Amino acid sequence: MNDPYKQWQVPERVARLKDLVYNLWWSWHPEARALFKEIDRNLWRTTYHNPVLLLQSSLPRLHQLAADEGFLSRYDSVIRIFDEYLEDQYTWFARKYPQAKGKRVAYFSAEFGVHNSLRIYSGGLGILAGDHCKTASDLGVPLVGLGFMYPQGYVQQRISVDGWQQNVYEQIDWSVSPIRPVMTPSGDNFLMNFNLGPLNLQVAVWEIVVGRVRLFLMDTHVEGNSAQDREISGRLYGGDRTMRLRQEILLGIGGVRLLRALNIPAEHYHVNEGHSAFMFLELVREAVAAGKSFEDAARDVAGRSVFTTHTPVEAGHDVFSEGLVTEYFNRYWSELGLGQEQFLELGRVPGQAGWNMTSLALKMSGQRNGVSKRHGIVSRHMWTKLWPEKKEDDVPIGHVTNGVHLSTWLQQDLGWTFFKYLGRDWPEKQDDVAVWAQVAGIPDEEIWRAHMRNKEELFKLLRDRARDRWISRNAEASQLLTQGALLDPQALTIGFARRFAGYKRATLILRDLARLKGLLLDHWRPIQLVFAGKSHPADDSGKALIQQIYHLAKDPSFGGRIVFVEDYDMHVARYFVQGCDLWLNNPLAPLEACGTSGIKAAVNGVPSLSVLDGWWEEGYNGVNGWAIGASGGRGSGDAADAADAEDIYQTLEKKIVPLFYERGPDGIPHGWIKVMKESIKTVAPRFCGNRMVKDYVKMFYGPEAAPQAASARTTAQVGI
C-alpha cells in the first residue's frame, strides 16, 4: 500500500485540495462540494461524488483552474472556512467543559457509514456511527473511532431479470478513496502484530479523517497473513461463525491494542453494539497485568464505559458456542485472573446456551442504553434475566434516542432557506426548539419549490441510472420500468427504503392488490410507490420479498407506478429522503429499535406514515404526519398484518391523498405544506445529531457523568 497523497502532484497554487479531499468534512459542507462540482461537473456525477477520484482524473483541468481568478477566490474561501473549522478553539465542548480538554472517547463500531465512497457500512447502525462522528466533530467532542476496513465492503445489489438479488462484491480501490494508510515515521506501512490463542497475524491500519475526528480501521489483507487470516477483515457481515468470532476478537481486543500502539490515550470507551464487546476484557486484562484484582479492574472499566444496544431482534445479538470461545480464550482467562467457569459466565444468559456478546457488554459496561424511549423499555424487559433480583423497571438500561447529522441529510436548498428564515447560526442552535418555531414564517411557495426540485432530482437520478443500464445493453426494456422510468413528478410519491429484514414488513402495502391498484391508477389523484433496500446476502426470505415487489413493478397492469431501485446506499438514501412526498414505515412493533430514515425524511419536510414504534412513538404529535395502528394493534401474525394494512389503505384514501391533492388557486397544497412544516419544526430539534451527542456527553462521557459510580447507575438516572 502506498500513500497516494504523497505521490500525487497537484499545482502548487491549489495544493490544499489534497488536504480537502482527504477530510470527509467536504461531505457536509456545500461550499466544498460546489468547488468539486466546478472542477468537473460530469465527473463529479459519474464518480458518485468521490473527490479523490475526481481530482486524480483532472490534472490538466487543475492546471487551468490554478490560473482562474474566479475559481481561486472560491478555493481560497473554502480553504479558509476549512481551516477555521479545524482550528476552532470555541466549540460547544470546549466552552462547556474546558476542564475536559483532550479527554478522549474511544468509539468502537463494526461499521461506519460516513460517505458512499467508503462502502464499509450496511445500514442504520453504521450510518448512526458515521453521524455520531460527524456530530462529535462539529461539537468539538474529542472522539476517535475504531473499526474495520473491509477491502470488499458490504454486498452490492443487482437484481436479475426475474427479480432475484445478486450479491456482488468488488474489491474497493483504496488509491482512489478518501482514506490513507497509516505509515511509520520512516515511511513504511504501519503494521501491528496481533496474537491471541490460535490467532497470530499482522494488521495494517487505515485512517479516515472526519472533520476533527479520526477513524482508525484495521485490515488483515496483508502479505504474510494466511489466506484465512486475510479474510478476517474481507467483508462486512460475511463468513461463518468462526470467522465472525475472529473478527470480533480483533475488533474489540485489537482495537484497544491499536490505541496503545498508536499512542492515543482515551478516557472513555463507547461500545456501539455488541460486536466490539471483547474490548472490555482487554481493558480489564491491562489493569490486572498492572496489579489490580479482576473485581477492581472491572469496576474501573465499567466506570469509564458505555454500551449501546441496537435491536430487540434476537438474531441481531451474536451468540457463539462456548467450545469455540474456549478455543480462543483458554489462555486469556487466566490473564484476567479468572477460571474457565467464571470466564464463561460473563457471556451467559440464564436459560440460553452459548456465549452472548450482548450479555458480555451489559455485564461489563457501567452505563447502558437503548436507542429510543420505547427501545429502552423493551431492552429492560428483554434483559431482566441478567438482573433477576431487580424489578423490570429497575434494570439498569436507559435510553438515548438516535439523532441524524442534519448537514449530511438536509437538502442543500432547504439549508439555505433555513439560513434566511431561522438565522445564520441555526446549525449551532439546531437542538433549540425556539429556532425551529420560525419555520412557520417560511412562505409556502418557497418550501414547495424546494421540495419539487428535490423530487425532480430523485427522478432524474433514477432515469440516469436506467439510461446507463440501457446504453450498456445490460437490461431489458421492462427492467428499466422497474427502475422508475415512468414515474410522474406530479403524483404523490411514497418512499419505502430500508434493509429487507422480515420484521420491517416491506410487502405489507401489497396485501390487497386490487385496493392498491385503485390508489395507484386513480386517474386524477394517483400514488406511486418507490422501494429500495438490500437483503442480507444469506437471507433468502428477504430476497423473496424483493422478488415479489419486483414482479409487480414489471407487471404492466400497475402502470409503472411501483418501482424498485437497486443497490440502496447513502447516495440513494439522500435522494430518497429528500425527494419523496411521504415516508412509509410499517415494522412489527416493538421490533424497530429507533429507525432513522424517517427522521432524515421528516427534517426535509417528508412526513411519515408509520407504525408508532421506535422514534415515531416519541416524535408523532398528531399533526406532523400519520400513525398506523394508533388505536392499539400491538399484536403480531396475520391478524395484525391485516389490521395494519387496512389502516394504511384507509389513511391513504381518506386523509393523505385528499390532502396532498387539495390545491389552492396558486396550485400549491397549503394543507399539505402545513404538515411538512410541522414535521420539520417538531422533528429537527429533538432528533438532530447535536441533541443526541450532547445527551451522550452529559450522561456518559462528559465531566458531569464521570463521577457516577458505574454500578450505582440505575435507569432513573439514565434519562428516562
Ligand SMILES: *Cc1c(COP(=O)(O)O)cnc(C)c1O
Ligand atoms: C438511514 C439509513 C438506514 C437506516 O434506516 P432505518 O429507518 O433505520 O431502517 C439504512 N440504510 C441507509 C443507506 C440509510 O441511509
